[in-house]
Amino acid sequence: MIEVKELFKAFDGRLVLNNINTVFRNGEVNLIIGQSGSGKTVLMKNIVGLLTPDKGRILYDGRDFCALNKKEKIQLRREMGMIFQSAALFDSMTVLDNVMFPLNMFSDKSYNERKKRAMECLDRVDLHNVDLKYPGELSGGMQKRVAIARAIALEPKYLFCDEPNSGLDPKTSIIIDELISSITHEDNITTIVNTHDMNSVIGIGENITFIYKGCAEWKGSNKEILNADNKPLEEFIFASDILRHMKTSKKTNE
Amino acid sequence: MVSIKDGLNGLGEYVILIGKAIAVPDRWRMFWKQYVTEMFQLGYNSIGIVLIISFFIGAVICLQIKLNIQSPWMPTMVTGYTTREIMLLEFSSSIMCLILAGKVGSNIASELGTMRITQQIDALDIMGVNSANYLILPKIIGLMTIMPVLVTLSVFAGVVGAYATTFLGTTTFAELNEGFRYEFNQWFFWCGMIKAVVYAFIITTISAYKGYMVEGGSVEVGKASTSAVVTSSIYILFSDIFLTNMLT
Incomplete structure (x- = not known):
């Protein structure tokens, strides 16, 4: 609270x-x-x-x-986890590195465990086979989902x-809303x-x-x-x- | 015009930011990764331009001295000797760093500025990462490590450029060789190294400050980039006077 x-x-x-x-x-x-x-x-x-x-x-x-x-x-x-209006993904990193970033920074787990957790988060937001892509190669909705995956990687309270x-079509907006609601x-x-x-x-x-x-x-x-x-x-x-x-x-x- | 108050505010912000940046990294493995990346990006990617410019400047200095300064009553080794001293003492350390301030400084300022306006720096702060330390320290240490290497390469390329003028027939290999080896003072080489390290610090910290503090949009990032180059260049020239006076 x-x-x-x-x-x-x-x-x-x-x-x-x-x-x-x-x-x-x-x-x-x-x-x-x-x-x-x-x-x-x-x-x-x-x-x-x-x-x-x-x-x-x-x-x-x-x-x-x-x-x-x-x-x-x-x-x-x-x-805390935060999803920004612009997604704020690190554009010099791949999708996987973006999601792994908080884990790399704060988790003492092994590389394989961190990678497994990052892949779980990407699965959770229904993103598959994009882990080696860069944010610039993704659509706005996909970027938001990567941002959600990154935000939940450390299991925030x-x-x-x-x-x-912001900037998403109505259908994608509903998907993002439902995702936020289900995670919550x-x-x-x-x-x-x-x-x-x-x-x-x-x-x-x-x-x-x-x-x-x-x-x-x-x-x-x-x-x-x-x-x-x-x-x-x-x-x-x-x-x-x-x-x-x-x-x-x-x-x-x- | 920048008022005294604005100047002092800027100085204060710069000192606080660099104080935040120069701290023990949150994660050493992330620091080393960034450090290697920055050395590659800022240093390795500058090798080409350093070699090209130094080669031609070395050649031109050699030609100018031979054609305009060398006279019959001077020893023939003067051309090689003077070219070596100019390359070692001033061109490869100060002027090359001035050129690199343009390339590297604008790169740093625009990268950090873009990260600021796209909220990537905010994202780091929210995660509890010391963003200044994570983003700026590897750049400072990276360029301070690679700059002496670039300066050494520049001296080397300048000497090769001078030797290349022998193909034009204005001077001979033997004359240049004699000049290059005449009374070589090793300290002059170390002066260049010290200057390189100081200038690397100036370029990275000033450019990082200009980029990190950007507020607004793409226009402000462009302005920060320009300002980073101009300010770094002025401080390099300013400190060159003091360093030259102190070291030689």
Whole structure:
């Protein structure tokens, strides 16, 4: 479980995160949603430690990330896996070397054991016969799957996904969403997904935090979100014509 | 214009980054692998350009001295002697490093800059890897190891280039041979080696700093690459004065 308590972050005097309080539950897909510029990426960066909050606490199963010393922080980071918007694969390495990288860095297992684990992870994300290819030779969806394989190689307790569906077609997006969801449930991971993809929100959002103008405006699940009584959230969700039309039709049928 | 405050900020960032980079590696096996890769990429891949440039510069220096400086009242070995001293003391160490600052410096800055903007460095940080140490230290040690080899090859190629001018008939093999062997001071060779190591450190650290700190997109990576070459070159020239004064 990850708890965010009274989190503030400003850049050049402009408040980007304003008193964020939220809880990301274990074994669930937790979503941070909001429109571009709302502060959700800044929130994610604060949680994973790429930015330091001006004020507030981030608790990883009770461990205050900001209060940890350097050694403890490195230890905690080894319990994290992250999937970046751009996949962030090391383009000078093959797919296998990418997935083996965290194992090579932190595991004391033999080369064969590390390779076996990497191949297991690639199987898990349904990637076969690509281990000797370079990231540049793969499609966007395949790159995301390699990124997931790399993120789960060290069996993390916390998985972070920054807009994992960005740049993918709807079908591939669903595959990636289902993959993230199944890994979260099977391995009992605390997963946080930063997204503005409504398919993801409806499909896998078990615990959703809606960020609006730097504040945690609304919290709930995918079952509650369509009927939520919150104007900024409604404007965000029903910004697309299709969803607005669906909502109108639903109301008419009722 | 860069203000004093910006300059001091930059210096502070540079010192902190290099402090982070020069640390005990997280995994030695990964370090050695990177070290060999960097030596190959930065050094081995530069051998061709070093040999070509040094060969022709050695030949041209020899010709210029023979045609424009050598006079009947000078001993015939002057051409070979002067060519050797120029190659050893200045060209192969300083000017060659200046040329390599262009090739290697832009390579380092653009590689790290691209890694920064594509979030590959963030990925390393999230994993708990000391990204500066993992990415920069092998480059520093790798180039510091290979640069003396490149400088030695450059001297060798320059001498071969000078010998090649004998085919043009301007000088003879015997005259050059006498000059090359005349009062050889071994210390001058070591001066070149010391300079090479210092310049290798300057090129890698400055270029790594420029690339690692990139913010933005491809335009900024291009700017960082240019800035890395210009700044490294200025610092090489600046330190050349001090090193020459100190060592010779």
